[in-house]
Amino acid sequence: MSRPTALRDALRVKPGTRIRLEKLDAGATFGHDKASSVEATAGQMARLRDLQDRMWAEAKHSVLVVLQGIDAAGKDGTIAKVMEAFNPQGCPVSSFKVPSVEERAHDYLWRVHKRTPGKGEVGIFNRSHYEDVLVVRVHDLVPKRVWSKRYDQINDFERMLSDSGTTIVKFFLTIDREEQRKRFQERYDDPTKRWKFSLADLDERKLWDSYQAAFDEALSRTSTPWAPWYVIPANRNWFRNLAVSTILADTMAGLKPAYPAPPDLPPNLVVE
Numbered sequence: 001m002s003r004p005t006a007l008r009d010a011l012r013v014k015p016g017t018r019i020r021l022e023k024l025d026a027g028a029t030f031g032h033d034k035a036s037s038v039e040a041t042a043g044q045m046a047r048l049r050d051l052q053d054r055m056w057a058e059a060k061h062s063v064l065v066v067l068q069g070i071d072a073a074g075k076d077g078t079i080a081k082v083m084e085a086f087n088p089q090g091c092p093v094s095s096f097k098v099p100s101v102e103e104r105a106h107d108y109l110w111r112v113h114k115r116t117p118g119k120g121e122v123g124i125f126n127r128s129h130y131e132d133v134l135v136v137r138v139h140d141l142v143p144k145r146v147w148s149k150r151y152d153q154i155n156d157f158e159r160m161l162s163d164s165g166t167t168i169v170k171f172f173l174t175i176d177r178e179e180q181r182k183r184f185q186e187r188y189d190d191p192t193k194r195w196k197f198s199l200a201d202l203d204e205r206k207l208w209d210s211y212q213a214a215f216d217e218a219l220s221r222t223s224t225p226w227a228p229w230y231v232i233p234a235n236r237n238w239f240r241n242l243a244v245s246t247i248l249a250d251t252m253a254g255l256k257p258a259y260p261a262p263p264d265l266p267p268n269l270v271v272e
């Protein structure tokens with residue numbers, strides 16, 4: 001049975017490797033079971049809370065978390081469950097939808113760059129600039145000669161963010177076709193979830209293979225030493241939560257965030 005800390009190595013896409021999602025098991029749990037995972041995730045959340053508090057106080061590092069995955073892969077659920085660990089004040093969440101008129105009048109990174117986290121912040125991207133090599137490619141929204149250059153552009157952009165003090169961690173949540181079918185059915189059947197569902201989702205589902213090909217290429221070409229991808233088997237929410245919380249906490253711990261000591265305060269001060 002692999003220990004939770006081993007997940008970071010097991011799930012990272014090593015730069016230069018060719019990813020084929022179809023060959024991976026979206027139901028994999030790496031030897032973890034539900035009960036112990038729920039408990040271990042609570043422990044990771046406590047770690048995340050402590051690390052973010054230090055990061056916010058120190059105001060030195062930025063962390064950018066990118067979440068991608070096909071419809072119903074669990075991006076919203078991951079934000080609701082795992083990011084609950086954070087004080088909202090230091091944790092801006094940005095959800096990238098179909099670009100507005102103003103956004104479309106600019107280059108594709110413009111809206112993204114504006115939302116990158118400042119010092120001390122953990123910024124969450126719910127979808128991201130990757131949509132510009134995913135949905136845009138699948139639907140031919142721009143010609144191939146335009147989107148095909150974006151992999152290198154994205155690597156350069158992320159390199160610049162990294163050189164400027166931003167630690168980037170990218171999670172790709174993978175579910176299989178049958179799991180998406182079940183989740184769509186559940187969304188339709190449950191009155192508290194139906195608002196999330198639309199017939200357009202079924203049209204997108206028909207493009208499953210094109211999406212998988214676009215995911216494969218993006219994951220294979222944009223996992224870099226400065227902005228690695230982690231492919232998270234996400235059929236089981238409890239394993240997804242364990243994997244994301246563990247990898248994120250391990251990444252943030254690597255920054256060794258520490259409470260600052262204001263230099264101008266005298267020793268032994270007593271407030272009257």
Ligand code: AMP
Nearest residue numbers: 096097098099127128131132135136141
């Ligand atoms: P949701 O995540 O369900 O709120 O849906 C957001 C929608 O916006 C998805 O269908 C995305 O594919 C779409 N979207 C996000 N970014 C882009 C983009 N750059 N170009 C076109 N569609 C996008």
Ligand code: MG
Nearest residue numbers: 071072196201
């Ligand atoms: Mg949707």
